[in-house]
Amino acid sequence: MSEETITLNVTRYRHEKDRAPFIQSYQVPYREDWVVLDALNHIKDELDGTLSYRWSCRMGVCGSCGMMVNGEPKLTCSAFLRDYRPGEIRVEPLENFPVIRDLVIDMSGFMDKLTSVQPWIIREKEKPVSEGEYLQTPDQLDAYQQYSQCINCLLCYSACPIFGLETDFIGPAAIALAYRYNLDSRDEGSHRRNDVITDVNGVWECTFVGECSVVCPKHVDPAAAIQKLKVETVSGMVRGFLMPWSRK
Amino acid sequence: MNHETIEHDVIIIGAGGAGLRAAIEASGKGASVGVVCKSLLGKAHTAMAEGGMAAALTTADPRDNWEMHFRDTIRGGKMLNNWRMVKIFTQEAPDRVNELEEWGALFDRTDDGRILQRNFGGHQYARLAHVGDRTGLEMLRTLQNHGIHQGIEVYMECTVVDLLMDGGKAAGAFAYWRDSGTFVQFRAKAVVLATGGLGKCYTITSNSWECTGDGQALAYRAGAELIDMEFVQFHPTGMVWPPSVRGLLVTEGVRGEGGVLRDKDGKRFMFDYIPEMFAGEYAETEEEAKRWRPGVPEGPDARRPPDLLTRDVVARAIRAEVRAGRGSPHGGAYLDIASQASEAQIKKKLPGMYHQFMQLASLDITKEYMEVGPTSHYVMGGVRVDPETCSTSVPGLFAAGEVAGGLHGANRLGGNSLTDLMVFGRRAGAGAAEYAGALSAMPGVNPDQVRDIERLALAPFEESGTENPYEVMQDLQKMMEHDSGIVRAKEELADGLGKLRTLKERSVKVRVEGNRQYNPGWHYALDLHNLIMVSEAITLSALHRDESRGGHTREDFPESSPELEKVNTVVRNRDGEMAWEHVTREPLPGDLQELLSHPHLEEPN
Numbered sequence: 001m002s003e004e005t006i007t008l009n010v011t012r013y014r015h016e017k018d019r020a021p022f023i024q025s026y027q028v029p030y031r032e033d034w035v036v037l038d039a040l041n042h043i044k045d046e047l048d049g050t051l052s053y054r055w056s057c058r059m060g061v062c063g064s065c066g067m068m069v070n071g072e073p074k075l076t077c078s079a080f081l082r083d084y085r086p087g088e089i090r091v092e093p094l095e096n097f098p099v100i101r102d103l104v105i106d107m108s109g110f111m112d113k114l115t116s117v118q119p120w121i122i123r124e125k126e127k128p129v130s131e132g133e134y135l136q137t138p139d140q141l142d143a144y145q146q147y148s149q150c151i152n153c154l155l156c157y158s159a160c161p162i163f164g165l166e167t168d169f170i171g172p173a174a175i176a177l178a179y180r181y182n183l184d185s186r187d188e189g190s191h192r193r194n195d196v197i198t199d200v201n202g203v204w205e206c207t208f209v210g211e212c213s214v215v216c217p218k219h220v221d222p223a224a225a226i227q228k229l230k231v232e233t234v235s236g237m238v239r240g241f242l243m244p245w246s247r248k
Numbered sequence: 249m250n251h252e253t254i255e256h257d258v259i260i261i262g263a264g265g266a267g268l269r270a271a272i273e274a275s276g277k278g279a280s281v282g283v284v285c286k287s288l289l290g291k292a293h294t295a296m297a298e299g300g301m302a303a304a305l306t307t308a309d310p311r312d313n314w315e316m317h318f319r320d321t322i323r324g325g326k327m328l329n330n331w332r333m334v335k336i337f338t339q340e341a342p343d344r345v346n347e348l349e350e351w352g353a354l355f356d357r358t359d360d361g362r363i364l365q366r367n368f369g370g371h372q373y374a375r376l377a378h379v380g381d382r383t384g385l386e387m388l389r390t391l392q393n394h395g396i397h398q399g400i401e402v403y404m405e406c407t408v409v410d411l412l413m414d415g416g417k418a419a420g421a422f423a424y425w426r427d428s429g430t431f432v433q434f435r436a437k438a439v440v441l442a443t444g445g446l447g448k449c450y451t452i453t454s455n456s457w458e459c460t461g462d463g464q465a466l467a468y469r470a471g472a473e474l475i476d477m478e479f480v481q482f483h484p485t486g487m488v489w490p491p492s493v494r495g496l497l498v499t500e501g502v503r504g505e506g507g508v509l510r511d512k513d514g515k516r517f518m519f520d521y522i523p524e525m526f527a528g529e530y531a532e533t534e535e536e537a538k539r540w541r542p543g544v545p546e547g548p549d550a551r552r553p554p555d556l557l558t559r560d561v562v563a564r565a566i567r568a569e570v571r572a573g574r575g576s577p578h579g580g581a582y583l584d585i586a587s588q589a590s591e592a593q594i595k596k597k598l599p600g601m602y603h604q605f606m607q608l609a610s611l612d613i614t615k616e617y618m619e620v621g622p623t624s625h626y627v628m629g630g631v632r633v634d635p636e637t638c639s640t641s642v643p644g645l646f647a648a649g650e651v652a653g654g655l656h657g658a659n660r661l662g663g664n665s666l667t668d669l670m671v672f673g674r675r676a677g678a679g680a681a682e683y684a685g686a687l688s689a690m691p692g693v694n695p696d697q698v699r700d701i702e703r704l705a706l707a708p709f710e711e712s713g714t715e716n717p718y719e720v721m722q723d724l725q726k727m728m729e730h731d732s733g734i735v736r737a738k739e740e741l742a743d744g745l746g747k748l749r750t751l752k753e754r755s756v757k758v759r760v761e762g763n764r765q766y767n768p769g770w771h772y773a774l775d776l777h778n779l780i781m782v783s784e785a786i787t788l789s790a791l792h793r794d795e796s797r798g799g800h801t802r803e804d805f806p807e808s809s810p811e812l813e814k815v816n817t818v819v820r821n822r823d824g825e826m827a828w829e830h831v832t833r834e835p836l837p838g839d840l841q842e843l844l845s846h847p848h849l850e851e852p853n
Contacts, residue, residue, distance in 0.1 A: 016765065033490030033608075045718045049769035050762040054288070056456045059496050059604060061385060062291045078607055100427050101766040111289065111396070119393040121352040133349045135361030141354065148354050151385070152290055181352070 004030040007088040036076040053103035063153030068092040073155040073215045094158040113170045117178035122189025134186040144183035149218040156212035169205045172212035172222030179225035198233045252432045256282040257684040259436035264292035265669030266649025267442030268391035271400045273677030282401045297384025298499035300376030302663035303341035308365035308374035314338040319843045324370040324558045325657020326798040332635040333655040344670035345377045353390040367504040368662045370558040376663040381499045381600040410701045411470045418644035419691035429764020437684035440676050441647040446782045450624035451725040454497040460775040461782030463651035467631040472640040473820045475653040476629035478789035479799040482734045484562035486623025488580035493608045495623040500662040503555045506542050507585035511574040518554035521565040530554040560659045560798045563622040580621030628656040637679030648676035658798025708773040713759025717773040732787040737803040741791040789817040
């Protein structure tokens, strides 16, 4: 009996010679424990060394290997072939981003979005390192820990219909990151961050589709962060209007 | 031919913990800084470090101090460490943890809000600041955000092919953009290597594709010395099943949180493997080991379990159990946290491990044993550096982190790596900024050298090539696993050097298809030169160390030699051939020597 195989239909695009992306099919061995990334590595090592895609850790930590798998944004290192068998598997570059080559997307604007929310601890007055750490109880840590788990994999941007239409939208991951710092008991800078996230490209762009939280492999729940920020910035605005001296 | 040229005072190669920390320091000292990295910012291998960063913060146990950390590090390194590096390292470690915390890093906390510390192999006290089992990722994220905020330029998906030299001095780096395949020259007054490790020399490794020994090879070709290259750490607990994830790391934190190793019949075997050097310091019976609890300072009647011995010892023990026919079904040992901690504790303290096994092996670690075995994880050896400034023997060239050697001696303690990145990343950044500040003019670029690098880099596109780069790489990995791996012998090492000569010949005949744009075959072809070079350094150094010590185990010389304890192996390029020598190490001064025999257990205060 011949070895069982599975078909991967992979989007190829090499702008120097292809007028438009096209689909190339590969037969790869089917293994119970293989993920889509294993199949792509098999293609690259054994069948077609020209296929391009990003990956690194193969354990869901680095967030490099996001692609569309049968139309859904996935980390290919955690998408098992067995979940798609016996059908064929369609592998495409992440949606909503320009394609550099094959499955590699251009994410150059993303870093600027992250930086724009000032993702660091802002203090009225800095403390010298020699004084030791800021105190933070386990409860205070739990308040924001969930929002700190983002691995910058961009699946949420790929799932977000608003970002698809309006690429200036700072997007789910950046807003969740802002919320993580706002909630951090060591931080005193939410008013500065909120100026950015209530700007025209900030939280108000979101119409609460919620797909970002559905696809997040780390359960960061950016949709919740966005909704909570909307509520807080509104009450903050009201408070700022009534009590202009209270800023955090 | 004119290439794109980018100028900075300091160029840093690598954007892991050491590279970013160096960048922050150099930039803080007023230097214009560029960081060049192979992958995207934030994806470096540091992100995969799980357990924590070691520092004598004394939160967990007031008896701890830098002297005890010094003692543990040198004993863990089987006396081969450069003591000046260890002294700087252990003294500065607490400030580096607190600094990261101040920049926003999240750490698990004690009830009263201080940084919580966990136990780890070879550390006498609970010493590792951590956040769950994703400490490296949090460190990298914090440095990334802090660094960008300081105005550091990052050149992503850009691979350095060779260092540019002006006479004997570093003058920058010659690289290609991975997406376009076009060349770029980075001109700089000083260059910092922060490229990490070389796990991809081996078939079974916890390392990502990026760890191809680039920095060690770049330094060697530029004329710098490599030290202690025979010492490769095989982490005792890599995943062994299923095959597609073989080698992936299972954090030592599992044992730090109470996990124990068992043979196929469920017997705890580590009691049989306590080395003489550590006799009396570890629990000798299962009954005693059960009295020890993670997070509670140990007393004389509840010494730590031998499952927390240093990595070299545990890796060899697992290998011996498997060889004796007592291994688990897929050729490893069982690692059991299920019977040692509650489901809630496991999910809270080791969430990454829980999900990793659930997802990749369909195994619930709160209920079942894991199967684990050794995986190549870290190289103790590396570029020889000055302890104070991290300068190398090549003027203008600095190195920090895994790419540098000396700190860890023959075996690295878990948790010392992340701290290494911060302590010496900072020092290398300062050293490079100071060196660059003292140079009045940008070093020159030698057009002949650029032409040579370019010609070699493009050779794989020539029609005459016959070899497939993937096949050459796989053959190299197999050779290293077999001849220069976890247990070695003279004949196999000598044989391995012969195979390396053949592999080198094959590597210059590789042929890749397609063009230069994002061409992974071409990237492999270029990585091969570095992998082969560092493999030769490992094998040559291992052949000439006729003893077993730390990460270097010789079947034909199973004991440690008191004579070889005094020397470190140094390799360098001599007229195109790799030359080795044993150099005598500066001995420990008396007061530090005394620390090593410090009584290991005192009554808790």
